[in-house]
Amino acid sequence: MKGKTWLFWGGLIAAAGAVLFQTSYDVQDLEEKLAGLNRKIVTEQESIQVLRAEWSYLNDPAKLEELARAHLALQPTEARQFVALDSLPMRPAQAPDAVAAPAPLPGRGVNPALPASVVPVAASAPPVSGAATMATARLPAPAQPTQTVSAARVPAPAPKLSMDKALEKTPVIVPAALPVAPTVKTAPIKPTTLIPAAAKAPPAPPVAPAAAPATSAPAPQPVPAALPPGKMAPNAPIPPLNRPTDIANRPVPPTPSAAATAAKAQQPKATDSLGMLVARLGANR
């Protein structure tokens, strides 16, 4: 009897001790893991800091201007390129499809939610892919009840020549990417976008009056990104962008005049940016 009691208590103590040791080692393990993680976090934060510094260094406006001048055909925006939104005339309401269009728009429920600035882009995207052939090819796909309506309307946007001309250089972005929903959504939008961009694009007749201001005094919106005539260009500038983003090309800008090369000498090349940063860091003693 006495031996059993001893055994019981002894066993209990041994078990408690074992559990205690186990827990203690577990805790130690976790502490080590935490310390490791902390170290890693600190290292990451430090390298993030370095990257942020380098990002700011490379984004120095003077450098960007130099690069932009060397690689882009863009100029600083000027006052004449800005036009107040309310100084633009509304699109004349003549085309039947344009009149019919606003009705289905609220019914959709989707379109009103789109912000004004988004609408022209969304509206213009399908025409890009579309042209005439794409529109017809895509329309059968969505078997929606409204399909007849949109099908009736699509031929009207199809002849928008000026837009297509502008978009020729940006071939097909979408066809496969655009699912059913966008086509259904966007087809009715096209005519309804009274927003400047679309206003001059769709119908053939208004093109003439609208195109004139487009060339001479573009930019109906104060936001440069929404310039309508070049609207597609910022949207899909794939061909021009390929050239400058190619890193191998960068160190040799196309127009290295005497002054430019002199300035270039101090400019860091894109490839050795970190080296440049490092050199600056080490410059001070």
Add this chain to the structure above:
Amino acid sequence: MTLPPLGLILHRAFAALTHRSKPSATAAMEQTRYRLMVTAAVVTTVFSAIGVKLVIATLFSHGGEPRQHHALELDSTTTNRADIIDRNGNLLATSLVTQSLYADPKLISRPDEAARKLVSALPELDYKEVYGKLSGEKRFVWLKRNLTPKQQYAVHRLGIPGMSFEREERRFYPAGNLTSHIVGFTGVDNNGLAGLEQGFSKKLNEDPATPLQLSIDLRLQHVLRKELIATIQEFRAIGAAGIVFDVRTGEVMAMTSLPDFDPQDPTGLNPETLFNRATLGVYEMGSTFKIFNSALALDSGKIRVTDTFDAAHPIKIGRFTINDYHNLRRALTVAEVFQHSSNLGSVRMAQVVGIAAQRAFMAKMGFTRPTALELPESGWPLVPNPWREVNSMTISFGHGISVSPMHTVAAAASVINGGVFHPPTILRRQPGAPIPGEQVVSRQTSDMMRRMFRFVVTEGTGKSAGVKGYVVGGKTGTADKQKGRHYQKNSRMSSFLGAFPMHDPRYIVYVLIDEPQATAKTYGYATGGWVAAPAVGRIIKQIGPLLDVPTVDESAPEILSATYLNAAGSTNWAQQPPNTPTAAAPNPPKGSTVASVPAPAKTR
């Protein structure tokens, strides 16, 4: 436990020795019981104390010993000094972690070999110097501070015992020269030595997690600096200062002083470059001071804009003679005095107002003490004391009192923004926070001053600052520089204080060029209208879109009704008389035509 029995035994032995009788035996029993009681009490106390401590230690101490490691805070930084960022969040100054190399010479057995190896890895070190350090008697010598990771790797590879690395921080300025005078720089131990690094050194160190956000916009800063550099080169000037200022909030949007310096290496250069002309330099401002003279005159109520003053006859006072740069030889209205920048007219206006009123007004404009700007480099104005009649006369056209460009800009902002003086700041004001301000001139005066500003650009000395669509107004200034006790004829400070859009002013652009030399293009002139005004025009043209200022048609009725003023002082634009050509009106193609933004076809 053994104690009571031992006591008992001893007691019994003691009792046996003394041969006590029966009553003594009972007494002994009593005593024994008493001792037992005491012993039990002591034991109980001790054990219960241990028990209580056990309970506290196990149940109430939340896991026993303090933990060795704690998870890092979410927003903490690894550095000990806060970043400085511009109003859009671009980094202007940050701290990077680097390693510094030190050695313990006692642990280095062969200093010559160690030094040779080290110099081979770090070629910029000097062998003799390193050898001297390594063979010394000290226990600690710095070999090189702030190594790059590559260099650290190279030193590690050498495997020299006795050399170690210490983690240090290094201040880094991604914007470089662009904001050098604003941000300043730090010493090798990261203590601020100039600019905001010095002014906010304590705050940056105390709260490293929250960056210091400035009101500076890096893009504007770049445009301003670029145009100033172009102007300096064109006119072979020795320096320049420029400020872009928000008249509604008192925020400094951009501020440049040229020549500037590289904050990474501030000591290696000419100390001249450390001088901040925009805030620390005080200069006689010349004609730009006529802004304040006119505002004072109109605000006093004694003078209306249509009043005329004699500007034909030079004024003699003491040994001085005051004359005009171009004497028109006739009486001028207040508007014309401002338009042609007539010294004589200004003096006569100041005489009407009186010395005391002028002095009080200049004090109200902040010209008697340093500006509220947070930079440690804030110059004290040079104010005449006593303020005599001759001082009053010269101050009316901007001589005899020296203030910094920042003084001028902040005061001019209050003249055109509706009359409220906002103390200038270089820190971003929190949106929604109240903006401190003090009404210094009346609304009507401010409105008239806007028209006069506009008048100078439409028909006065500042035509070349005009930018279509932005309704620019402003005032030119040309001051002869004083060398010793005399004014120099051919060294001057040319400035232009421009503001836009004048129907509802939002920004002031100020440019000051130090000692410009006239060029053939400017027909031998190096005055504010020929040198600084074109620069201001180019700057406004570029920063207008960035600042989201809507462009307007300058001949629209609502704009004209807010900005129109003619030479006679009439603000009625509708019955505008046929243009009366004045003798001094120069031809439009004037001023600098330097193209800072060349057409794509042209190579620069």
